Amino acid sequence: xxxxxxxxxxxxxxxxxxxxxxxxxxxxxxxxxxxxxxxxxxxxxxxxxxxxxxxxxxxxxxxxxxxxxxxxxxxxxxxxxxxxxxxxxxxxxxxxxxxxxxxxxxxxxxxxxxxxxxxxxxxxxxxxxxxxxxxxxxxxxxxxxxxxxxxxxxxxxxxxxxxxxxxxxxxxxxxxxxxxxxxxxxxxxxxxxxxxxxxxxxxxxxxxxxxxxxxxxxxxxxxxxxxxxxxxxxxxxxxxxxxxxxxxxxxxxxxxxxxxxxxxxxxxxxxxxxxxxxxxxxxxxxxxxxxxxxxxxxxxxxxxxxxxxxxxxxxxxxxxxxxxxxxxxxxxxxxxxxxxxxxxxxxxxxxxxxxxxxxxxxxxxxxxxxxxxxxxxxxxxxxxxxxxxxxxxxxxxxxxxxxxxxxxxxxxxxxxxxxxxxxxxxxxxxxxxxxxxxxxxxxxxxxxxxxxxxxxxxxxxxxxxxxxxxxxxxxxxxxxxxxxxxxxxxxxxxxxx
Ligand code: BES
Ligand code: ZN
Ligand code: ZN
Numbered sequence: 001x002x003x004x005x006x007x008x009x010x011x012x013x014x015x016x017x018x019x020x021x022x023x024x025x026x027x028x029x030x031x032x033x034x035x036x037x038x039x040x041x042x043x044x045x046x047x048x049x050x051x052x053x054x055x056x057x058x059x060x061x062x063x064x065x066x067x068x069x070x071x072x073x074x075x076x077x078x079x080x081x082x083x084x085x086x087x088x089x090x091x092x093x094x095x096x097x098x099x100x101x102x103x104x105x106x107x108x109x110x111x112x113x114x115x116x117x118x119x120x121x122x123x124x125x126x127x128x129x130x131x132x133x134x135x136x137x138x139x140x141x142x143x144x145x146x147x148x149x150x151x152x153x154x155x156x157x158x159x160x161x162x163x164x165x166x167x168x169x170x171x172x173x174x175x176x177x178x179x180x181x182x183x184x185x186x187x188x189x190x191x192x193x194x195x196x197x198x199x200x201x202x203x204x205x206x207x208x209x210x211x212x213x214x215x216x217x218x219x220x221x222x223x224x225x226x227x228x229x230x231x232x233x234x235x236x237x238x239x240x241x242x243x244x245x246x247x248x249x250x251x252x253x254x255x256x257x258x259x260x261x262x263x264x265x266x267x268x269x270x271x272x273x274x275x276x277x278x279x280x281x282x283x284x285x286x287x288x289x290x291x292x293x294x295x296x297x298x299x300x301x302x303x304x305x306x307x308x309x310x311x312x313x314x315x316x317x318x319x320x321x322x323x324x325x326x327x328x329x330x331x332x333x334x335x336x337x338x339x340x341x342x343x344x345x346x347x348x349x350x351x352x353x354x355x356x357x358x359x360x361x362x363x364x365x366x367x368x369x370x371x372x373x374x375x376x377x378x379x380x381x382x383x384x385x386x387x388x389x390x391x392x393x394x395x396x397x398x399x400x401x402x403x404x405x406x407x408x409x410x411x412x413x414x415x416x417x418x419x420x421x422x423x424x425x426x427x428x429x430x431x432x433x434x435x436x437x438x439x440x441x442x443x444x445x446x447x448x449x450x451x452x453x454x455x456x457x458x459x460x461x462x463x464x465x466x467x468x469x470x471x472x473x474x475x476x477x478x479x480x481x482x483x484x485x486x487x488x489x490x491x492x493x494x495x496x497x
Contacts, residue, residue: 001134003127003174005166006110006154011039011069013110013156018071019097020112020157021079024055031115032157039068044076055079057089058096058475071110075101087125088409090117094129095476102134102150109150112157119162123155123169124176125409128487129476131177137188137480175304176490180483182206183297187290187468187481191269196234196317199266199289200242203296203315207246210303217243227316227356229335233349234318236273236326241318243360244292246299248311259310260496261366262299262489263357265350265373266292266317273320273346274328287481288350290468291372292317294485298493301486307493314361316353320346332430336360337453340430348434350375351449358453368397369459370492371450372485378442379415380466387413388467388484391447394458401460401492408487412462421448 006013010032020032028037028044037044043066047053053061059078066074077093079085094111101109111126130153138144158166186194186202194202200216207214219240222230227243234241244266266289271277277285292315299313327333331343333352336359341352350373361369379389388405390412392398398414405412424445427433432452436445447461467484470477 001131001150002152003130003170004152004154005158005163005170006156007158007160007163008156010035010112010156013154014070015072015108015110015154016106017073017075017101017109018069018112019075019077019101019109021077021093021114022053022055023079023082023085026055026082032112036074040066040074041068060100073106087121090122091125091129091409092476094126095133098130098133098150099475102148107151108153110154110156113155114157118158118165120165120169120172123166124173126155127170127173128177131174132180133476135181135184136478137184139188172305175301176487179297179301179490180486182300183290183293183483183486184481186293186296187287187483189286191286191319194268194286194289195239196242196266196268196319197240199268199292199317200244203244203246206296206300210300212299212303213247213249215245217245225336225360226334227336227360228333229341229352230316230318230356232327232331232333232343233273233320233352236323237319237321238323239319241316243357244296244313244315244317245364246296246313248299248302248307250306250308250310253310257309258367258496259312259365260493261361261364261369262295262311262313263354263361263369263371264292264295264313264315265289265354265371265375266315267320267350267353268317270320270347270349271322273349274322274326275345275347276322277347284469287469288374289317290374290481291462291464291485293481294372294464294483294489297483297486298489301490302493305490305494307496309493309496311493312361312364312366314357314364316357318353320349335453339432339452342427342430342433344433345435348446351434351446354450355453358450362455362457367457369454369457370401370462370489371459372462372464372489374465374468375463376443376446376465378446379463382415382443383413383466385466385470387411389443389463390414391417391444391461391463392459393417393451393454397458398460400495401488404491404495405488408491410484410488412488415444415447417444417447417451421445425449
Protein backbone atom coordinates (compact mmCIF):
# COMPACT_ATOMS: atom_id res chain seq x y z
CA UNK A 1 0.00 0.00 0.00
CA UNK A 2 1.38 3.35 -1.02
CA UNK A 3 0.80 5.99 1.70
CA UNK A 4 1.36 9.74 1.41
CA UNK A 5 0.55 12.90 3.36
CA UNK A 6 -2.00 15.20 1.73
CA UNK A 7 -2.29 18.79 2.99
CA UNK A 8 -4.85 19.95 0.42
CA UNK A 9 -8.12 21.48 1.63
CA UNK A 10 -10.47 18.58 2.32
CA UNK A 11 -13.16 19.52 -0.20
CA UNK A 12 -10.53 19.26 -2.95
CA UNK A 13 -9.30 15.78 -2.04
CA UNK A 14 -10.13 13.26 -4.73
CA UNK A 15 -10.33 9.74 -3.37
CA UNK A 16 -12.62 6.74 -3.52
CA UNK A 17 -13.36 7.44 0.12
CA UNK A 18 -12.68 10.11 2.71
CA UNK A 19 -12.61 8.61 6.19
CA UNK A 20 -12.97 10.30 9.54
CA UNK A 21 -14.42 9.69 13.00
CA UNK A 22 -16.88 11.27 15.41
CA UNK A 23 -17.14 10.95 19.18
CA UNK A 24 -20.22 10.10 21.20
CA UNK A 25 -22.53 13.01 21.77
CA UNK A 26 -20.49 15.21 19.52
CA UNK A 27 -22.16 17.88 17.41
CA UNK A 28 -20.40 18.83 14.16
CA UNK A 29 -19.94 22.42 15.29
CA UNK A 30 -16.18 22.83 15.43
CA UNK A 31 -12.98 21.78 13.76
CA UNK A 32 -12.88 19.16 11.06
CA UNK A 33 -16.46 17.93 11.50
CA UNK A 34 -17.78 21.50 11.20
CA UNK A 35 -15.73 21.92 8.00
CA UNK A 36 -17.14 18.71 6.56
CA UNK A 37 -20.64 19.69 7.64
CA UNK A 38 -20.32 23.07 5.95
CA UNK A 39 -18.86 21.57 2.77
CA UNK A 40 -21.68 19.01 2.52
CA UNK A 41 -24.47 21.49 3.17
CA UNK A 42 -25.18 20.30 6.70
CA UNK A 43 -25.25 16.55 6.01
CA UNK A 44 -23.57 15.71 9.33
CA UNK A 45 -25.94 17.86 11.36
CA UNK A 46 -28.90 16.13 9.74
CA UNK A 47 -27.47 12.66 10.34
CA UNK A 48 -26.78 13.48 13.99
CA UNK A 49 -30.28 14.92 14.44
CA UNK A 50 -31.89 11.82 12.91
CA UNK A 51 -30.03 9.58 15.36
CA UNK A 52 -28.10 7.77 12.63
CA UNK A 53 -24.74 9.28 13.54
CA UNK A 54 -24.20 8.76 17.27
CA UNK A 55 -20.44 8.27 17.54
CA UNK A 56 -20.81 4.87 19.22
CA UNK A 57 -17.54 2.90 18.91
CA UNK A 58 -17.16 1.42 15.39
CA UNK A 59 -20.58 2.59 14.21
CA UNK A 60 -20.27 3.31 10.49
CA UNK A 61 -22.01 5.86 8.31
CA UNK A 62 -21.35 5.90 4.59
CA UNK A 63 -22.39 8.72 2.26
CA UNK A 64 -22.05 8.28 -1.51
CA UNK A 65 -21.11 11.17 -3.76
CA UNK A 66 -21.50 13.73 -0.97
CA UNK A 67 -22.19 17.13 -2.45
CA UNK A 68 -19.45 19.67 -1.98
CA UNK A 69 -16.66 17.08 -1.79
CA UNK A 70 -14.43 15.82 -4.59
CA UNK A 71 -14.28 12.39 -2.92
CA UNK A 72 -16.72 9.67 -4.00
CA UNK A 73 -17.59 8.61 -0.47
CA UNK A 74 -17.55 10.00 3.01
CA UNK A 75 -17.15 7.31 5.66
CA UNK A 76 -17.60 8.30 9.29
CA UNK A 77 -16.71 5.88 12.05
CA UNK A 78 -17.90 6.11 15.63
CA UNK A 79 -14.96 6.74 17.96
CA UNK A 80 -16.70 6.15 21.29
CA UNK A 81 -16.20 8.36 24.30
CA UNK A 82 -13.74 11.19 23.77
CA UNK A 83 -12.18 10.68 27.21
CA UNK A 84 -11.36 7.04 26.42
CA UNK A 85 -9.84 7.72 23.01
CA UNK A 86 -6.16 7.17 22.33
CA UNK A 87 -3.77 5.75 19.75
CA UNK A 88 -5.01 2.13 20.19
CA UNK A 89 -8.53 3.25 19.26
CA UNK A 90 -7.21 5.30 16.36
CA UNK A 91 -5.26 2.28 15.05
CA UNK A 92 -8.44 0.20 15.20
CA UNK A 93 -10.55 2.81 13.44
CA UNK A 94 -8.06 3.08 10.58
CA UNK A 95 -8.10 -0.72 10.40
CA UNK A 96 -11.88 -1.02 10.48
CA UNK A 97 -12.19 1.59 7.69
CA UNK A 98 -9.66 -0.29 5.58
CA UNK A 99 -11.36 -3.66 5.91
CA UNK A 100 -14.87 -2.44 5.33
CA UNK A 101 -13.94 -0.18 2.40
CA UNK A 102 -11.76 -2.71 0.63
CA UNK A 103 -14.67 -5.13 0.65
CA UNK A 104 -16.56 -2.42 -1.27
CA UNK A 105 -13.87 -2.30 -3.94
CA UNK A 106 -12.42 0.98 -2.67
CA UNK A 107 -8.82 1.28 -3.87
CA UNK A 108 -7.81 4.77 -2.70
CA UNK A 109 -8.75 6.14 0.67
CA UNK A 110 -7.84 9.27 2.57
CA UNK A 111 -7.86 9.23 6.34
CA UNK A 112 -8.64 12.56 7.98
CA UNK A 113 -7.23 12.87 11.48
CA UNK A 114 -9.13 15.03 13.92
CA UNK A 115 -7.73 18.24 15.35
CA UNK A 116 -6.42 16.60 18.57
CA UNK A 117 -4.62 13.83 16.70
CA UNK A 118 -2.18 15.82 14.61
CA UNK A 119 1.00 14.37 16.06
CA UNK A 120 3.57 11.74 15.05
CA UNK A 121 2.26 9.02 17.37
CA UNK A 122 -1.24 9.37 15.94
CA UNK A 123 0.03 9.31 12.35
CA UNK A 124 2.01 6.17 13.20
CA UNK A 125 -1.08 4.51 14.71
CA UNK A 126 -3.21 5.31 11.66
CA UNK A 127 -0.59 3.96 9.27
CA UNK A 128 -0.18 0.80 11.35
CA UNK A 129 -3.95 0.34 11.38
CA UNK A 130 -4.15 0.72 7.59
CA UNK A 131 -1.31 -1.67 6.77
CA UNK A 132 -2.25 -4.33 9.33
CA UNK A 133 -5.86 -4.33 8.14
CA UNK A 134 -4.90 -4.56 4.49
CA UNK A 135 -3.26 -7.93 5.23
CA UNK A 136 -5.19 -11.11 4.42
CA UNK A 137 -4.24 -14.73 5.00
CA UNK A 138 -5.35 -15.91 1.57
CA UNK A 139 -1.98 -17.04 0.26
CA UNK A 140 -3.15 -20.57 -0.54
CA UNK A 141 -6.59 -19.69 -1.96
CA UNK A 142 -6.59 -20.32 -5.68
CA UNK A 143 -9.80 -18.35 -6.20
CA UNK A 144 -8.78 -15.17 -4.38
CA UNK A 145 -10.15 -12.05 -5.99
CA UNK A 146 -7.22 -10.23 -7.54
CA UNK A 147 -6.55 -6.85 -6.04
CA UNK A 148 -9.02 -7.02 -3.17
CA UNK A 149 -6.94 -4.56 -1.21
CA UNK A 150 -6.43 -0.85 -0.71
CA UNK A 151 -3.80 0.27 -3.22
CA UNK A 152 -3.08 3.74 -1.93
CA UNK A 153 -3.92 5.78 1.13
CA UNK A 154 -3.30 9.34 2.23
CA UNK A 155 -3.16 10.99 5.62
CA UNK A 156 -4.99 14.29 5.57
CA UNK A 157 -6.15 16.93 8.01
CA UNK A 158 -2.56 18.10 8.59
CA UNK A 159 -1.47 21.69 8.47
CA UNK A 160 1.83 22.50 6.77
CA UNK A 161 3.20 23.17 10.28
CA UNK A 162 2.52 19.63 11.52
CA UNK A 163 3.50 17.93 8.29
CA UNK A 164 6.91 16.88 9.59
CA UNK A 165 5.20 14.96 12.41
CA UNK A 166 2.94 13.23 9.91
CA UNK A 167 5.91 12.23 7.76
CA UNK A 168 7.81 10.89 10.77
CA UNK A 169 4.85 8.88 12.06
CA UNK A 170 4.15 7.59 8.57
CA UNK A 171 7.69 6.31 8.02
CA UNK A 172 7.84 4.62 11.39
CA UNK A 173 4.33 3.16 11.22
CA UNK A 174 5.03 1.67 7.82
CA UNK A 175 8.21 -0.08 8.88
CA UNK A 176 6.65 -1.47 12.04
CA UNK A 177 3.36 -2.63 10.49
CA UNK A 178 5.10 -4.24 7.51
CA UNK A 179 7.38 -6.06 9.94
CA UNK A 180 4.39 -7.19 12.00
CA UNK A 181 2.78 -8.47 8.79
CA UNK A 182 6.00 -10.32 8.01
CA UNK A 183 5.67 -12.06 11.40
CA UNK A 184 1.99 -12.81 10.70
CA UNK A 185 2.85 -14.31 7.33
CA UNK A 186 5.31 -16.69 9.02
CA UNK A 187 2.78 -17.51 11.74
CA UNK A 188 0.12 -18.44 9.20
CA UNK A 189 2.35 -20.82 7.25
CA UNK A 190 1.41 -24.49 7.60
CA UNK A 191 4.16 -26.65 9.07
CA UNK A 192 4.81 -28.44 5.77
CA UNK A 193 5.60 -25.09 4.21
CA UNK A 194 7.63 -23.75 7.09
CA UNK A 195 9.97 -26.32 8.57
CA UNK A 196 12.82 -25.16 10.82
CA UNK A 197 15.12 -25.11 7.76
CA UNK A 198 12.64 -23.03 5.78
CA UNK A 199 12.15 -20.63 8.68
CA UNK A 200 15.92 -20.23 8.89
CA UNK A 201 16.08 -19.56 5.13
CA UNK A 202 13.39 -16.92 5.35
CA UNK A 203 14.96 -15.27 8.37
CA UNK A 204 18.32 -15.29 6.62
CA UNK A 205 16.89 -13.76 3.43
CA UNK A 206 15.17 -11.04 5.46
CA UNK A 207 18.31 -10.29 7.46
CA UNK A 208 20.51 -10.04 4.36
CA UNK A 209 18.01 -7.78 2.59
CA UNK A 210 17.75 -5.58 5.69
CA UNK A 211 21.52 -5.35 6.23
CA UNK A 212 21.62 -7.38 9.45
CA UNK A 213 24.22 -10.02 10.15
CA UNK A 214 22.90 -13.53 10.46
CA UNK A 215 24.20 -16.93 11.44
CA UNK A 216 22.27 -20.18 11.21
CA UNK A 217 23.47 -23.06 13.37
CA UNK A 218 22.62 -26.43 11.79
CA UNK A 219 22.13 -29.72 13.65
CA UNK A 220 25.87 -30.48 13.63
CA UNK A 221 26.80 -27.13 15.12
CA UNK A 222 23.95 -27.41 17.63
CA UNK A 223 25.33 -30.77 18.76
CA UNK A 224 28.88 -29.38 18.96
CA UNK A 225 27.61 -26.58 21.17
CA UNK A 226 26.01 -29.21 23.43
CA UNK A 227 22.54 -27.73 23.15
CA UNK A 228 21.06 -30.87 24.66
CA UNK A 229 17.67 -29.43 25.51
CA UNK A 230 16.99 -28.26 21.95
CA UNK A 231 18.34 -31.53 20.55
CA UNK A 232 16.11 -33.56 22.87
CA UNK A 233 13.01 -32.02 21.32
CA UNK A 234 14.38 -32.30 17.78
CA UNK A 235 15.34 -35.98 18.05
CA UNK A 236 11.73 -37.11 17.54
CA UNK A 237 11.50 -35.47 14.13
CA UNK A 238 12.88 -36.24 10.68
CA UNK A 239 13.35 -32.49 10.19
CA UNK A 240 16.65 -31.17 11.57
CA UNK A 241 16.60 -28.24 14.03
CA UNK A 242 18.09 -24.80 13.50
CA UNK A 243 19.31 -22.03 15.78
CA UNK A 244 18.77 -18.69 14.06
CA UNK A 245 20.93 -15.79 15.21
CA UNK A 246 20.43 -12.27 13.84
CA UNK A 247 22.47 -9.32 15.04
CA UNK A 248 21.90 -5.60 14.73
CA UNK A 249 24.90 -3.43 15.60
CA UNK A 250 24.51 0.36 15.87
CA UNK A 251 26.94 2.58 13.99
CA UNK A 252 28.27 4.03 17.21
CA UNK A 253 28.78 1.10 19.52
CA UNK A 254 29.65 2.36 22.98
CA UNK A 255 31.94 -0.08 24.83
CA UNK A 256 30.20 -1.45 27.91
CA UNK A 257 26.73 -0.41 26.72
CA UNK A 258 23.92 -2.91 27.42
CA UNK A 259 23.12 -5.49 24.76
CA UNK A 260 19.50 -6.52 24.31
CA UNK A 261 18.89 -10.22 23.67
CA UNK A 262 15.59 -11.36 22.13
CA UNK A 263 14.89 -15.08 22.33
CA UNK A 264 11.90 -16.58 20.51
CA UNK A 265 10.30 -20.02 20.62
CA UNK A 266 9.91 -21.39 17.10
CA UNK A 267 8.33 -24.83 17.24
CA UNK A 268 7.12 -25.13 13.64
CA UNK A 269 4.70 -27.83 14.76
CA UNK A 270 3.90 -29.06 18.26
CA UNK A 271 2.27 -32.49 18.32
CA UNK A 272 3.18 -32.77 21.99
CA UNK A 273 5.69 -35.53 21.17
CA UNK A 274 5.16 -38.82 23.05
CA UNK A 275 2.93 -36.89 25.50
CA UNK A 276 0.80 -36.40 22.41
CA UNK A 277 -1.89 -33.76 22.16
CA UNK A 278 -5.54 -34.61 21.36
CA UNK A 279 -6.55 -34.34 17.68
CA UNK A 280 -9.02 -31.56 18.34
CA UNK A 281 -7.40 -28.20 17.47
CA UNK A 282 -4.00 -29.79 16.93
CA UNK A 283 -3.78 -28.12 13.50
CA UNK A 284 -3.38 -24.82 15.33
CA UNK A 285 -0.02 -25.93 16.63
CA UNK A 286 1.57 -24.60 13.44
CA UNK A 287 1.51 -21.26 15.23
CA UNK A 288 3.82 -22.50 17.98
CA UNK A 289 6.61 -20.56 16.25
CA UNK A 290 5.00 -17.14 16.75
CA UNK A 291 7.42 -16.08 19.49
CA UNK A 292 10.30 -16.62 17.07
CA UNK A 293 8.36 -14.92 14.28
CA UNK A 294 7.70 -11.86 16.46
CA UNK A 295 11.38 -11.56 17.20
CA UNK A 296 12.44 -11.97 13.58
CA UNK A 297 9.78 -9.38 12.67
CA UNK A 298 11.06 -6.97 15.32
CA UNK A 299 14.62 -7.33 13.95
CA UNK A 300 13.34 -6.47 10.48
CA UNK A 301 11.92 -3.21 11.82
CA UNK A 302 14.98 -2.40 13.93
CA UNK A 303 17.25 -2.76 10.90
CA UNK A 304 15.51 0.32 9.44
CA UNK A 305 14.74 2.24 12.62
CA UNK A 306 18.30 1.88 13.95
CA UNK A 307 18.07 1.92 17.75
CA UNK A 308 21.10 3.11 19.74
CA UNK A 309 21.75 -0.31 21.32
CA UNK A 310 23.05 -3.61 19.99
CA UNK A 311 20.29 -6.23 19.64
CA UNK A 312 20.84 -9.96 19.22
CA UNK A 313 17.96 -12.26 18.26
CA UNK A 314 18.27 -15.96 19.08
CA UNK A 315 15.54 -18.21 17.71
CA UNK A 316 15.75 -21.96 18.39
CA UNK A 317 13.55 -23.86 15.94
CA UNK A 318 12.44 -27.47 15.68
CA UNK A 319 9.37 -29.65 15.29
CA UNK A 320 8.05 -31.52 18.33
CA UNK A 321 7.23 -34.96 16.94
CA UNK A 322 6.66 -38.44 18.41
CA UNK A 323 9.09 -40.27 16.06
CA UNK A 324 10.83 -43.53 16.86
CA UNK A 325 13.77 -41.69 18.35
CA UNK A 326 11.64 -39.23 20.27
CA UNK A 327 12.46 -38.48 23.87
CA UNK A 328 10.20 -40.14 26.39
CA UNK A 329 8.66 -38.99 29.66
CA UNK A 330 11.22 -39.51 32.41
CA UNK A 331 14.25 -38.96 30.19
CA UNK A 332 17.01 -36.78 31.59
CA UNK A 333 18.66 -34.23 29.31
CA UNK A 334 21.67 -31.97 29.81
CA UNK A 335 21.10 -28.41 28.63
CA UNK A 336 23.84 -26.22 27.15
CA UNK A 337 24.22 -24.49 30.51
CA UNK A 338 25.13 -27.86 32.05
CA UNK A 339 21.91 -28.15 34.06
CA UNK A 340 20.18 -31.53 34.02
CA UNK A 341 16.47 -31.64 33.19
CA UNK A 342 14.00 -34.44 33.86
CA UNK A 343 11.47 -34.36 31.03
CA UNK A 344 8.21 -35.30 32.74
CA UNK A 345 6.06 -34.20 29.81
CA UNK A 346 7.39 -34.00 26.26
CA UNK A 347 4.67 -31.44 25.44
CA UNK A 348 6.40 -28.90 27.68
CA UNK A 349 9.01 -28.56 24.91
CA UNK A 350 9.05 -24.79 24.46
CA UNK A 351 10.86 -24.23 27.74
CA UNK A 352 13.46 -26.83 26.73
CA UNK A 353 14.43 -25.13 23.50
CA UNK A 354 14.33 -21.70 25.18
CA UNK A 355 16.69 -22.93 27.90
CA UNK A 356 19.38 -23.36 25.25
CA UNK A 357 18.34 -20.18 23.44
CA UNK A 358 18.76 -18.20 26.64
CA UNK A 359 22.11 -19.83 27.45
CA UNK A 360 23.37 -19.04 23.95
CA UNK A 361 22.15 -15.43 24.07
CA UNK A 362 24.07 -14.98 27.32
CA UNK A 363 27.17 -16.52 25.78
CA UNK A 364 26.89 -14.03 22.91
CA UNK A 365 27.09 -11.17 25.41
CA UNK A 366 23.47 -10.13 25.97
CA UNK A 367 23.14 -8.14 29.20
CA UNK A 368 19.33 -8.03 29.14
CA UNK A 369 16.99 -10.73 27.87
CA UNK A 370 13.42 -10.84 26.63
CA UNK A 371 11.89 -14.07 25.44
CA UNK A 372 8.60 -14.45 23.59
CA UNK A 373 6.85 -17.79 23.38
CA UNK A 374 3.51 -19.50 22.86
CA UNK A 375 4.44 -21.34 26.01
CA UNK A 376 1.40 -22.51 27.97
CA UNK A 377 -2.29 -23.27 27.77
CA UNK A 378 -2.38 -22.00 31.36
CA UNK A 379 -1.79 -18.41 30.29
CA UNK A 380 -4.87 -18.72 28.07
CA UNK A 381 -6.84 -19.78 31.15
CA UNK A 382 -5.48 -16.83 33.14
CA UNK A 383 -5.66 -14.01 30.58
CA UNK A 384 -7.68 -15.44 27.63
CA UNK A 385 -6.82 -13.94 24.24
CA UNK A 386 -6.72 -10.40 25.60
CA UNK A 387 -3.43 -9.89 27.44
CA UNK A 388 0.09 -11.23 26.97
CA UNK A 389 1.41 -12.70 30.24
CA UNK A 390 4.52 -10.86 31.45
CA UNK A 391 7.05 -12.31 33.89
CA UNK A 392 10.07 -10.25 34.86
CA UNK A 393 13.06 -10.73 37.14
CA UNK A 394 13.98 -7.03 37.25
CA UNK A 395 11.34 -4.46 38.16
CA UNK A 396 12.85 -1.47 36.34
CA UNK A 397 13.31 -3.46 33.13
CA UNK A 398 9.79 -4.93 33.41
CA UNK A 399 8.36 -1.43 33.91
CA UNK A 400 10.08 -0.32 30.70
CA UNK A 401 8.46 -3.20 28.86
CA UNK A 402 5.00 -2.49 30.26
CA UNK A 403 5.37 1.18 29.27
CA UNK A 404 6.32 0.10 25.74
CA UNK A 405 3.34 -2.25 25.57
CA UNK A 406 1.07 0.68 26.42
CA UNK A 407 2.72 2.97 23.89
CA UNK A 408 2.48 0.31 21.21
CA UNK A 409 -1.12 -0.64 21.97
CA UNK A 410 -0.41 -4.31 22.75
CA UNK A 411 -2.08 -5.39 25.97
CA UNK A 412 0.21 -7.11 28.47
CA UNK A 413 -0.26 -7.98 32.13
CA UNK A 414 2.31 -8.89 34.81
CA UNK A 415 2.14 -12.24 36.62
CA UNK A 416 4.22 -13.27 39.68
CA UNK A 417 7.36 -15.39 39.93
CA UNK A 418 7.82 -15.75 43.70
CA UNK A 419 10.43 -18.20 44.97
CA UNK A 420 7.65 -20.47 46.32
CA UNK A 421 6.94 -21.59 42.77
CA UNK A 422 10.53 -22.83 42.42
CA UNK A 423 9.64 -25.75 44.72
CA UNK A 424 7.20 -27.02 42.11
CA UNK A 425 9.88 -27.70 39.48
CA UNK A 426 12.25 -29.65 41.75
CA UNK A 427 13.10 -33.05 40.35
CA UNK A 428 13.79 -36.25 42.26
CA UNK A 429 16.71 -37.23 40.03
CA UNK A 430 17.82 -34.14 38.07
CA UNK A 431 18.46 -30.45 38.79
CA UNK A 432 15.03 -29.46 37.59
CA UNK A 433 11.95 -30.94 35.93
CA UNK A 434 10.11 -29.49 32.94
CA UNK A 435 6.61 -29.31 34.44
CA UNK A 436 5.27 -28.14 37.77
CA UNK A 437 4.25 -30.69 40.38
CA UNK A 438 1.10 -29.90 42.27
CA UNK A 439 -1.87 -28.09 40.86
CA UNK A 440 -2.23 -24.84 38.99
CA UNK A 441 0.12 -22.01 38.14
CA UNK A 442 1.17 -23.61 34.85
CA UNK A 443 2.18 -20.36 33.21
CA UNK A 444 4.22 -19.41 36.28
CA UNK A 445 6.05 -22.71 36.70
CA UNK A 446 6.96 -22.50 33.01
CA UNK A 447 8.41 -19.04 33.64
CA UNK A 448 10.25 -20.33 36.73
CA UNK A 449 11.83 -23.02 34.57
CA UNK A 450 13.14 -20.41 32.13
CA UNK A 451 14.38 -18.22 34.98
CA UNK A 452 16.75 -21.02 36.03
CA UNK A 453 18.73 -20.40 32.86
CA UNK A 454 18.91 -16.62 33.04
CA UNK A 455 21.15 -16.42 36.12
CA UNK A 456 21.71 -12.79 37.17
CA UNK A 457 20.80 -11.36 33.77
CA UNK A 458 17.70 -9.12 33.91
CA UNK A 459 15.04 -11.03 32.02
CA UNK A 460 11.45 -10.78 30.85
CA UNK A 461 9.31 -13.62 29.59
CA UNK A 462 6.28 -12.96 27.38
CA UNK A 463 3.78 -15.81 27.19
CA UNK A 464 1.86 -15.13 23.96
CA UNK A 465 0.00 -18.47 23.73
CA UNK A 466 -3.39 -16.73 24.03
CA UNK A 467 -2.66 -13.67 21.92
CA UNK A 468 -0.56 -14.85 18.97
CA UNK A 469 -3.56 -16.24 17.14
CA UNK A 470 -6.98 -14.70 16.56
CA UNK A 471 -9.84 -17.14 15.85
CA UNK A 472 -12.64 -14.67 15.49
CA UNK A 473 -12.79 -12.06 12.81
CA UNK A 474 -12.24 -8.52 14.10
CA UNK A 475 -13.50 -5.51 12.11
CA UNK A 476 -9.91 -4.21 11.95
CA UNK A 477 -7.98 -7.43 11.39
CA UNK A 478 -7.96 -10.71 9.47
CA UNK A 479 -8.12 -13.99 11.37
CA UNK A 480 -4.96 -15.94 12.06
CA UNK A 481 -1.53 -15.01 13.36
CA UNK A 482 -1.53 -11.58 15.02
CA UNK A 483 2.16 -10.73 15.10
CA UNK A 484 1.76 -9.72 18.75
CA UNK A 485 4.98 -8.57 20.37
CA UNK A 486 6.56 -6.91 17.35
CA UNK A 487 5.36 -3.40 18.18
CA UNK A 488 6.21 -3.58 21.88
CA UNK A 489 9.67 -5.04 21.31
CA UNK A 490 10.48 -2.40 18.70
CA UNK A 491 9.28 0.39 21.00
CA UNK A 492 11.38 -0.96 23.86
CA UNK A 493 14.52 -1.42 21.75
CA UNK A 494 14.23 2.13 20.38
CA UNK A 495 14.29 3.53 23.93
CA UNK A 496 16.77 1.04 25.39
CA UNK A 497 20.09 2.43 26.63
N1 BES B 1 2.60 -24.96 22.54
C1 BES B 1 2.02 -25.34 23.77
C2 BES B 1 1.27 -24.21 24.46
C3 BES B 1 0.07 -23.65 23.76
C4 BES B 1 -1.19 -24.02 24.15
C5 BES B 1 0.20 -22.71 22.77
C6 BES B 1 -2.29 -23.48 23.54
C7 BES B 1 -0.90 -22.18 22.15
C8 BES B 1 -2.14 -22.55 22.55
C9 BES B 1 3.07 -25.85 24.74
O1 BES B 1 4.19 -26.43 24.16
C10 BES B 1 2.42 -26.87 25.58
O2 BES B 1 1.99 -27.85 25.05
N2 BES B 1 2.36 -26.63 26.89
C11 BES B 1 1.74 -27.52 27.80
C12 BES B 1 2.60 -27.62 29.02
C13 BES B 1 2.16 -28.70 29.98
C14 BES B 1 2.44 -30.06 29.40
C15 BES B 1 2.92 -28.53 31.27
C16 BES B 1 0.37 -26.95 28.15
O3 BES B 1 0.25 -25.75 28.33
O4 BES B 1 -0.58 -27.73 28.23
ZN1 ZN C 1 3.91 -28.49 23.74
ZN1 ZN D 1 4.65 -25.75 22.22
